[in-house]
Amino acid sequence: xxxxxxxxxxxxxxxxxxxxxxxxxxxxxxxxxxxxxxxxxxxxxxxxxxxxxxxxxxxxxxxxxxxxxxxxxxxxxxxxxxxxxxxxxxxxxxxxxxxxxxxxxxxxxxxxxxxxxxxxxxxxxxxxxxxxxxxxxxxxxxxxxxxxxxxxxxxxxxxxxxxxxxxxxxxxxxxxxxxxxxxxxxxxxxxxxxxxxxxxxxxxxxxxxxxxxxxxxxxxxxxxxxxxxxxxxxxxxxxxxxxxxxxxxxxxxxxxxxxxxxxxxxxxxxxxxxxxxxxxxxxxxxxxxxxxxxxxxxxxxxxxxxxxxxxxxxxxxxxxxxxxxxxxxxxxxxxxxxxxxxxxxxxxxxxxxxxxxxxxxxxx
Amino acid sequence: xxxxxxxxxxxxxxxxxxxxxxxxxxxxxxxxxxxxxxxxxxxxxxxxxxxxxxxxxxxxxxxxxxxxxxx
Ligand code: SF4
Numbered sequence: 001x002x003x004x005x006x007x008x009x010x011x012x013x014x015x016x017x018x019x020x021x022x023x024x025x026x027x028x029x030x031x032x033x034x035x036x037x038x039x040x041x042x043x044x045x046x047x048x049x050x051x052x053x054x055x056x057x058x059x060x061x062x063x064x065x066x067x068x069x070x071x072x073x074x075x076x077x078x079x080x081x082x083x084x085x086x087x088x089x090x091x092x093x094x095x096x097x098x099x100x101x102x103x104x105x106x107x108x109x110x111x112x113x114x115x116x117x118x119x120x121x122x123x124x125x126x127x128x129x130x131x132x133x134x135x136x137x138x139x140x141x142x143x144x145x146x147x148x149x150x151x152x153x154x155x156x157x158x159x160x161x162x163x164x165x166x167x168x169x170x171x172x173x174x175x176x177x178x179x180x181x182x183x184x185x186x187x188x189x190x191x192x193x194x195x196x197x198x199x200x201x202x203x204x205x206x207x208x209x210x211x212x213x214x215x216x217x218x219x220x221x222x223x224x225x226x227x228x229x230x231x232x233x234x235x236x237x238x239x240x241x242x243x244x245x246x247x248x249x250x251x252x253x254x255x256x257x258x259x260x261x262x263x264x265x266x267x268x269x270x271x272x273x274x275x276x277x278x279x280x281x282x283x284x285x286x287x288x289x290x291x292x293x294x295x296x297x298x299x300x301x302x303x304x305x306x307x308x309x310x311x312x313x314x315x316x317x318x319x320x321x322x323x324x325x326x327x328x329x330x331x332x333x334x335x336x337x338x339x340x341x342x343x344x345x346x347x348x349x350x351x352x353x354x355x356x357x358x359x360x361x362x363x364x
Numbered sequence: 365x366x367x368x369x370x371x372x373x374x375x376x377x378x379x380x381x382x383x384x385x386x387x388x389x390x391x392x393x394x395x396x397x398x399x400x401x402x403x404x405x406x407x408x409x410x411x412x413x414x415x416x417x418x419x420x421x422x423x424x425x426x427x428x429x430x431x432x433x434x435x
Contacts, residue, residue, distance in 0.1 A: 001386050003370040003405060003422055012429035019432065036366050063365045089410070091365055117411025119393060142366040146412040149395045194366040197407065197415045220367075223429060249422035250368075250407055250415050259396040259414060350365060 003249065007221030016226035021051050024233045029055045029185060031322055033175065034192035035062030035350030036220050042359035044222040050229065057184070058352040060174055060274070060320040061192055063139045064091045065344040065351050068273035069308040071167050072097035075136055078165060078302045079110045085128065087121035088136040090114045095344045098309040118150035125154070125162040134163045134296045142194040144168045144285055145259035148266035151287070151294045163296040166287050169272050171195050172203050173283035179211050184322045188214035188232035190225070193247050198263075200255025201245050208241035219247035266291055275344070276317020314343035319352050326356040333357060368409035370417050373402050383408065 032038055038058045041047060047056050060066050076097055079086040086102070093103045093114060106112040111131075115121050118135055125133040137147045147164055154162040171192060178184065191204050196217040204215045214235035218228035228246035235241050245251050263285070272284025287295040296302075310317075313331050318324035326332045326345070336342040338354055345351035371383035376394065383392045385408065394400045397413040406413035 001370070002372070003417055006422075006426045009429065012432065015429070015432045034366060061366075089365070119391075119411045139365055142368070142409055142414065145396055145414070146393075146410050149393065149412065153395075192366065194368045194407070194409060194414065197368070227425070227429075248425060249418045252418075256396060256415055258398055262396065348365075 004221060007219065007223040009223065012223055013226055016223065016230055017049050020054070020226065020230050020233055023230070023237055024051055024054055026187075026236055027053045027055075028187045028233065028236050029057065030188040030190060030229065030232060031057045031059045031184070031186050032190040033059040033061040033171065034190075034195070035065070035348070035352075036194070037061070037190055037192070037218060037225065038352055038355050039350055040220050040222065040225060042355040044225075045359070046222065046225055054229070054233070057186075057322045058319070058355070059322055060178070060277070061140075061171070062345070062348050062350040062352075063143070063169060064095055064348040065316060066169060066174075066274045066277070066320055067095070067138060067167055067344070068275050069097055069310055070304070071273055073099070073304045073308055074302050075165060075167075076100060076102060076105050077304050078134060078296060078300060079105050079112055081300060083131060084300070085111045085113060085124060085131050085133045086136060087113050087115045087124055087133055089116075089138065091348055092136060092138060094341070094347050096311060096341070096347070098306065118147055122150055122153060122159070122162060125159050129161055132161050132163060132299070134165060137164045137166045137168055140169055140171050140192070140195050141198045141263070144267065145198060145256075145263045148262045151266050151291055152262060154294060155291070163294055163299055164287065165296040166267065166285055167272070168267065168285040169274065170269070170283050170285065172199070172206070173280055174274060174277065176206070177277065177280055177283075178321060179207070179213070181321070186213055187236050188216075190228050190232070191215050191217040191243070193217060193219045193224070193250065196247075196251045196255065198256050198259045200253050201243050201251055202253045203255070204243045208243060212241050214241040215243040216246045217243070217251050219250060274320075276320045311342045316343040316345040316353070319345055326353040329353070366409070368407040368414055370405045371408045373400055373404050373406060376400070376402055381406075381413065
């Protein structure tokens with residue numbers, strides 16, 4: 001595939017690794033924020049290819065994994081309301097909440113449809129004008145503009161039965177909180193590629209400026225990631241942290257202005273509840289008053305009677321903060337496997353536990 | 365979940381484009397990339413083009429990889 005295969009060339013990969021091995025002298029702890037990077041790093045065995053002084057940690061970049069149990073409980077309560085159709089990305093279906101998953105709710109009679117895009121959810125709404133269709137809006141800045149676009153489309157068409165429950169989360173604020181917490185010490189960050197396609201590389205400028213940590217935005221092919229690591233190594237060795245773009249075919253400093261415009265038109269910034277981290281101000285998106293008619297939170301009486309219950313023994317929260325690895329979890333690979341998952345980090349294809357399970361822990 | 369893959373725009377009608385991804389045709393929205401034209405590669409994320417692939421930058425990166433270690 002064009003613009004994919006060229007970035008998987010093993011000869012160039014070897015040269016990049018040689019360069020990293022040659023240049024990297026200082027101990028370097030790098031964190032990849034994004035779950036997509038976690039999967040690629042494990043799949044291509046990148047941890048094992050790097051010299052032992054480079055340690056790689058996985059961050060909180062799986063939108064499904066960071067969704068708080070309370071919020072999932074509300075989504076499931078909503079999906080159980082009579083007459084409602086819930087449309088969701090497949091990633092969310094099996095995530096366990098306090099009492100059930102969406103999949104279990106479906107087995108018990110809720111109308112839950114897995115869609116690939118909000119375009120499909122809009123189609124379901126058009127074809128079923130008598131049924132409210134609620135799309136579960138989960139995702140980072142990459143996905144939020146597509147959901148904003150769907151609300152604008154529904155408004156333009158006069159669709160009266162399309163709703164969104166907005167659980168979107170913003171990535172720079174949570175990164176700041178992780179760095180401020182002092183729980184982890186990092187030398188470099190592999191910044192998320194497709195989030196940065198939207199928000200621009202300049203959204204990360206505060207990291208080198210305020211924390212003196214090296215940053216580079218990476219694509220998702222093996223050469224992209226190795227190139228990103230080589231840029232981080234140069235910055236670390238020269239003690240000159242900045243934000244570089246290792247993915248220039250997709251990322252510009254200013255991002256995608258049109259996508260940002262639509263996102264800001266439909267959503268406003270609000271606090272959001274992150275699994276294992278808590279409620280962080282300014283880290284979520286809610287639907288603006290002008291679009292209240294499309295807001296599932298306002299249109300339906302969502303009630304959860306019982307308090308949320310976290311899966312017993314699950315360390316997902318600590319793993320998402322980068323302070324534990326799946327190998328620290330007693331349930332990993334025994335009571336918790338992809339077939340019988342206990343926590344979201346094992347269910348989601350981009351969860352760190354699933355990556356460790358499928359590809360092995362690697363060093364670091 | 366932030367997966368996005370390059371796809372080639374074959375035709376455009378309003379905000380809708382027909383794209384080709386590894387030989388298969390898909391419908392995609394170009395609402396977020398109003399500058400997209402037929403013949404562009406776009407990054408496709410959940411049915412929406414989220415950016416136009418900068419082909420010049422892509423070639424530049426590939427060339428840099430090829431030249432690496434030769435000097
Ligand atoms: S292995 Fe399972 S129980 Fe342990 S942290 Fe991961 S998801 Fe949670």
